[in-house]
Amino acid sequence: MSDDYDPRVSVLGAGDPVVLVPGMDGTGRLFYRQQPLLARSYRVATYALRDSARHMDALVGDLAGVIDRLAPGAAGAIVIGESFGGALSLSLALAVPERVRALVIVNSFARFLPQTRLALARIGLGAIPWAMMQVVRRATAFRMHSSHTHRDDVRQFLRLTATASRRGYLNRLAILREYDVRARLTELRPPVLFLASDEDHLVPAVAQARYMAERTPRGRLRVLRGHGHVCLIAPDVDLHELLAAWLPDAEARPSASGGE
Numbered sequence: 001m002s003d004d005y006d007p008r009v010s011v012l013g014a015g016d017p018v019v020l021v022p023g024m025d026g027t028g029r030l031f032y033r034q035q036p037l038l039a040r041s042y043r044v045a046t047y048a049l050r051d052s053a054r055h056m057d058a059l060v061g062d063l064a065g066v067i068d069r070l071a072p073g074a075a076g077a078i079v080i081g082e083s084f085g086g087a088l089s090l091s092l093a094l095a096v097p098e099r100v101r102a103l104v105i106v107n108s109f110a111r112f113l114p115q116t117r118l119a120l121a122r123i124g125l126g127a128i129p130w131a132m133m134q135v136v137r138r139a140t141a142f143r144m145h146s147s148h149t150h151r152d153d154v155r156q157f158l159r160l161t162a163t164a165s166r167r168g169y170l171n172r173l174a175i176l177r178e179y180d181v182r183a184r185l186t187e188l189r190p191p192v193l194f195l196a197s198d199e200d201h202l203v204p205a206v207a208q209a210r211y212m213a214e215r216t217p218r219g220r221l222r223v224l225r226g227h228g229h230v231c232l233i234a235p236d237v238d239l240h241e242l243l244a245a246w247l248p249d250a251e252a253r254p255s256a257s258g259g260e
Contacts, residue, residue: 009047009066013039017071018078020046021085024172025164033233037240045070051168056175060092067099076101083107084172090181093188102247103192107200107229109208111180122173130166143201146227146234153233185215191250192219197227
């Protein structure tokens with residue numbers, strides 16, 4: 001972890017360590033619904049991504065440092081990554097597998113395609129006045145959120161993402177230009193649960209999750225029916241219940257793979 005980086009780690013609960021890894025906004029605040037649910041059984045941490053990081057390796061080092069702070073000496077943490085955070089979590093598991101007990105990857109990808117969308121997004125984010133991002137988020141809410149997410153939660157999403165920085169977004173978009181773990185999925189050691197929303201309009205989440213689950217030795221796919229890309233603030237997604245239903249069997253069956 002960088003000496004001048006304050007990850008602003010938020011910890012709740014007691015038990016086995018769980019780290020929630022934020023998506024493109026990088027704030028870590030969008031886990032406000034899931035963190036207390038998980039804290040019923042786990043010691044749960046989330047944190048802010050470093051906006052100055054320009055390479056995935058730097059973010060991997062930061063995440064490994066958060067795990068060490070949360071549970072020094074423990075045999076790895078359960079790491080849950082959403083979207084960009086899923087890419088970071090997969091990168092961590094490939095770089096330092098001993099730090100990861102299990103992975104949950106939510107609406108993420110092995111490679112972001114088409115790459116032209118990333119290039120256009122960087123141009124657009126670099127050109128518009130940053131205050132306009134809130135207008136863009138409001139205008140695209142119907143495509144980003146689950147259709148039944150409460151209006152109060154959508155408003156909370158807008159409030160929390162307003163604190164995200166242009167620099168962080170641009171650097172993370174640049175990181176995704178280089179990110180590609182497709183050829184390394186067979187190297188993943190921990191059990192992995194791929195959660196994919198079937199109404200995700202930002203990434204082809206189900207197709208990506210199926211691709212990854214089929215190539216990951218201990219991968220499992222679960223489709224979240226009726227959900228959009230920003231699904232973890234929806235009222236009927238409970239990561240605690242999903243972990244309880246999946247993890248014991250996944251850890252008991254080291255060769256299990258595939259499935260929906």
